[in-house]
Amino acid sequence: MPEPAIVAEELTYRYGDLLAVDHISFTVSPGEILGFLGPNGAGKSTTVKMLTGQLRPASGRALLLGIDVARHPKQVQARIGVCFEQPNLYEELSGVDNLRLFAKLFGVRDVDVNALLRRVGLDGRGADLVGRYSKGMKQRLMIARALVNRPDILFLDEPTEGLDPTSAEAIRRVILEEQQRGATIFLTTHDMYEADRLCNRVAFINSGKIVALDTPHNLKQQYGKRMVRAEVVGSDGKLFTREIILDRPETPAEIADLLAHHQVVTLHSEEATLEDIFIRLTGRGLA
């Protein structure tokens, strides 16, 4: 069994009296995409900062690629790429110059910045000053910057937050390409659709603790409620909704009765979303 790409052991961090991250432990396998889901202030960004060597844990430890992050942050940082939530590019420099600067910081000599720009849909705009880019273009350039050293692990903090569908789709495509290349991806997001579609596993974090960690499918199986929802014309001619829970002995008879004796207008299978499960587990939404 290959060594995990990321190991978090009892990671803890405090901001004064506030326990931001509370003894969390998890592992991420090489080539896996782990979604880290939680509302604002849940501890997602603090966890990312500890994993990427930006913050030193109050207790516990993080190992990336077998290296202790707190002890050897620069060894780790040489092999990771980080895409921040807020654009933090040099706006007075061009896109190409931003990428070349970071390539030099990583000691990468043979980087093809134009190919990188092409991958994120910015070909032809590399010579423009970043200050003239739209928000979506800046976010795509941030992704390109995170890839400049061909990282073994990619940390993406809300990479598609507030982006237009085209930019968001371009970024999701790059994430999947990176996974195919073999990179491990740690993705924090609010977007349940994105997490469901991209992530091999998702972790729910709330108030600094991981409350669930599994594949989206298993979470839905474990915590979801399978049912069908029908819109039916009633005897008075008005529409009403009927829900039938699946996986019960009486379910087949209930469905047969519905179809036989009622005028069904629509019929949909329903499954719990990750957000439904999160609300069920924490009592609060992800926003």
Add this chain to the structure above:
Amino acid sequence: MNAAAIWALIQKDARLYFANRLFALVTVLGLVAYAAIYFLLPATVDETLKVGLVIPEMPPALAEALADDAVVVKQFASAADLRAAVAAGEVTVGFAFPPDLFDQLRQGSRPAVELLLAPEVTPDVVGVYEAAARELSFTLAGQALPVTISEVILGPDLAGAQIAPRQRMLPLFAVLVLMVECLGLASLIAAEVEQGTIRALLVTPLTMRGLFVAKSLFGSLFAFVQAVILLAVTGGLAQAPLLNLTALLIGSVLMTGVAFLIASLGRDLMSVMGWGMLALLIMALPTFTVLIPGLAADWVRLIPTHYLVDTIYRSLNFGAGWAEVGGNLLPLAASALLLLALGMAILQRRFA
């Protein structure tokens, strides 16, 4: 430390500096303006005293008493003419003796002598002119005091070689050049923090130490080169070049430390400018003591730039060398290293 990474950061900072039109303009125009002002200021000091006299006749004794290269005597027909000449700045001081001066003296009465002065004459100098008026009156009355006065100049005798205004201003220009770069560097660092680019830099193999080395090199060398250009253009490097270059280099490091401190206090360009102006005022104070020597006080020595200004001023204007002002470099270097270390420590906390 990775030299290629540090060089990349220095190049990046230079491009960002000149991408900021305000700093690019201030840097280029500043150098040109300082040099232009230097050359527009008088290169020599007019040491002659222009005296206006209204006097019935010039006795030989008085003519002899006033016979001095440094005194130019101009006679006027009336007190009204003399007043107009003083008001117009044609003469510095005027003595108007009454037309019947000698008759009054013969009769034993007390003639009134009018002393005419320009408005800017300071009270201590007024006293000197009053004494001169009495002395002239004694001479005119044939009662010159039977004393011989000998002059003793303590320190270098600057008669005929007074320090020109432009030479007094040169240390101020040098400090201003360094301070402008200090403000530029501080705003660059504050912008890195404000825009979050510092976080992006520090999740690469670049270490905090490497980052500070790059910033220090950029700030110090950039300021140093400009100060050297200014001194070279104004001829300031002709005198004790090694001493002055060393002082300027240490001064550049000092200002880089000040820039780190300003950047640690400022959150944006405006607050950097606010703190920067305060720092500029404090750092420029020692130059004012050169412009107005009477302003000098011991506490000025607490301001590190005193040692920079004193070194440049004395070496350029009095030919002072390592033996005379070399001792200035030690406190200058110590304060530069102290401010640099303090600035780095505070900034490091802000970066974390």
